[in-house]
Amino acid sequence: MQHPNVLMIICDDLNDYQGVFGGHPQAYTPNIDKLAASGVRFINAQTNIGLCNPSRNSLFTGIYPHQSRNFGLDKKTTQKLFKHNKTIMEQFSEKGYYVMGSGKLLHSNIKDLWDEWGVDINNYGPFAYDGEKQVGHPSVPQPFRSIGDIDGSFAPLSDIPGFSDDEVKGDKAGWVYSGKSGKVFNYFDETNRDLVPDELHARWAAKRIREMDAQTDTKPFFMGIGFVRPHTPLYAPRRFFDMFPIEDIQLPIIKKDDVSDTYYKDNYPVERSSDDRWYTNTSKGQMYSKLLTESYGDEQEGLKHFLQAYLACVAFVDEQVGIVLDALGKSRFADNTIVILTSDHGWQMGQKQYLFKNSPWENSTRIPLVFKVPGHNAGTELQQPVSLVDIYPSLIDMCKLGENNTKDVNGLPLGGYSLLPLIESASSEDWEGPEGALTAIATDIVDYSLEAQTFSYRTHDFRYIMYPHGQEELYDLKNDPNEWYNVAADTSFENHLFNLRTQVKNLITSNQ
Template sequence: MKRFFYLLAIFNCVLLAAEKPNILFIFADDQAYETIGNQTECQTPHLDKLMNAGVNFTHAYNMGAWNGAVCAASRAMLNSGTFVNRAQKGIRQYPHWSELMSNAGYKTYMTGKWHVPGAPRFDVVKDPRPGMPKQTEEGYNRPLNPEAYAKGWKPWDKSKGGFWEGGVHWTEIVTNHGIDFIDEAKNDDKPFFMYIAYNAPHDPRQAPKEFVDMYPLESISVPENFLAEYPDKELIGCGPLQRDARLAPFPRTEYAVKVNRQEYFACISYMDAEIGRLLKALADSGQADNTIVIFTADHGLAVGRHGFIGKQNMYDHSVRVPFLISGPGIKKAQKISSPIYLQDAMATSLDLAEINPPKHIEFKSLLPLIRGERKVQYERIYGKYIDHQRMITKGDWKYIVYPHAKREILYNLQKDPKELQDLSNKPEYASILASLKKDLKVLQKEMGDDFDIENPLPFWDPTIKKNKKRSGSH
């Protein structure tokens, strides 16, 4: 009799596991929200198809970072479930996302970019990659002019390594590994959780020539919020010593920005084609009908907007990302504009797997929003970049403060989505600015952020080896 109940328990566990959906999480690196859905010249037919197959969250944010490697902070939040000012501790202290899924009966798999302290904690790990490959010096301060470009380094040049190190582009390798696991998983009784982390479109912006050729330079528009140089760039941590900032010449030129955007779009279109190959393999395996697909990126990228090249700023082009979710039970062609954090992907997967989230998980499941049970995920969105920038977005408004530059910025995002018109010095908006500043201070307390935006400690630049005094950084 005991043997009967033992076998029955095993059968029930297998049955419950079979009822849980597979989860395929696809993660891009440095991909801005505006690069899908024909918002720019960038072509992403496979991501657009995925977007139409489910829910498109149009306002997905990253909270920012404690240093220039914004992707490291984003991934620490994602895998620990903790907000940015607690994520450095949380990623070391708490079970990772993959461990929670594994404990719930999922077979977990990871390939691609990791950039989190320690080794990936998945059942199967294939070819984990660092934050970025070794960048060639030829990839910086370019292009100076058309003549220099003609003689210089090109995205399809394999001789300098980078993403071509080993002979096959890392984007293709990640897809190949993912397809191999999908083929194996179709014979497994366990549901799977796949963490497919592309390094694209992070620099060096390398892609096969055919994808660069998709974007003739004359077809690339200069962003309407293009600036040659951002005011107070050194005082906000984005000066010429900041690594990302050095990719293009100072001051920025329209020509250099167009080339950088051309190559950025090429990397994204190449990754899109590889994602299409991955999704086809999923469909061919017969597992697509029981698989939830989530696609997002760790943060956006400026690539010439507002004088920035990188992501070390609080503008929407750098803090917002694409966020798509589709699969069984997800209504097609939905668009949700309520602000979310991209790290809500973790809590959503726990909800899908019917896992009670541990108390340390601070992000929220998106399922109540998708089902219409909740209209607002977060009343206010928080942003930081070391102790140089703070931001709050609430309703139609965004408030940015640069404590060391003694400067504040106010935007009405509804009327000015490209963030072109600073309203902070307009008397008629003084009460809104004061209210947002007050809200930011309250939000800082909630976030565990004790940085005094009105009385900052002496300026500290993380890109300079010797500083007189270091201000607190979280």
């Protein structure tokens, strides 16, 4: 195929909780599993930074965060990155592709990058609404609910937000698509309700595939679909919650005081702001874990309720993925379309007393990554650690887009490597990239120096973490897959520590 079509599906905050990736034994993801069985799955794929905005900027430009200095929500670095470097959408457009998308792709979508944009809606909705503003769902106990309308909320859609007389502001309390617009989300029962944004994006994609299938135009297409679930707020139809009864929820194995031999707590202390809201991305995970325990009076009970909602949203988004893949499979494009499914980063479910994304450990950095390339190794599992930054050069290679990813002399070189040699041979011997995958930890503090950043490096056998003040963590994944024991101070690992430290420093300095 000279110029195959491309369908890229990105989920938000989706860790390895899919059947085929084995992250949780109760995960129900038949559509993602079916896709993986027809393609190549990278079981050690990693994000390049643990926060939505910089992760997606990195993915769509092929530039590491340490190259762009885009370590957080800083608009200045984002604008500079897009000014000098082409997104993958621009690359496809220059080669004559019809470029279309819908949903959460870039964190703040730039519609000018697309020939056609799908559903224009607040992707995170619906929201609980107290008649005046978006709020945490009233069924979530305090103090966890005080986190707010996004991270502090989870409930089935059938649990229509109701408030006490002293809480309600006016007569419009309930569900809304967006508090700013005031657009009501109508729910009467499971079969008579409005569609949530992810459902709208899935149906738009399926409809456009069917429409293109009926046309005679042979122009290749690039379609991006961004599903927001299982990002918080964790809302989904009741039937998905019913799949995971609270009394049957299996919690991840959590080692008591597992955080005690780490340095994360020293670099990112738990703090609380004066207005009683949690505020730094780097400390949210520990704060959320504490609040969940306080809200339910027991750590395990709190985790069961949150995990039920997360698994429900994973099953829900899998169904949306299936709607899109079913339309593609029934079209004439089935045999000449590359399909990619991934996530912007993972999610930590209470391990190391941490409930959030953006940690330096496996649950937060590991992501699902599936490539279905027609004619190549269906059902193959690849162990080589790779990362999101490798998707851009892979598509350049697979679709013959050329090597010009910059707009001017200030543009940065691609940070990743094409995955095509791995996909073709299923052997790491043909991999031209680094031994491991590099992840940065996002920060709200605008400090562009590399010395101020935390980096996590995942190889097949080890995870190495390098903190700003010289502290290190090292986990022997062969013997400690749960990352319970930091062996950085163990002299028997001294050579491994030196080798991994050198790899990380060389990787950071080699592609500036």
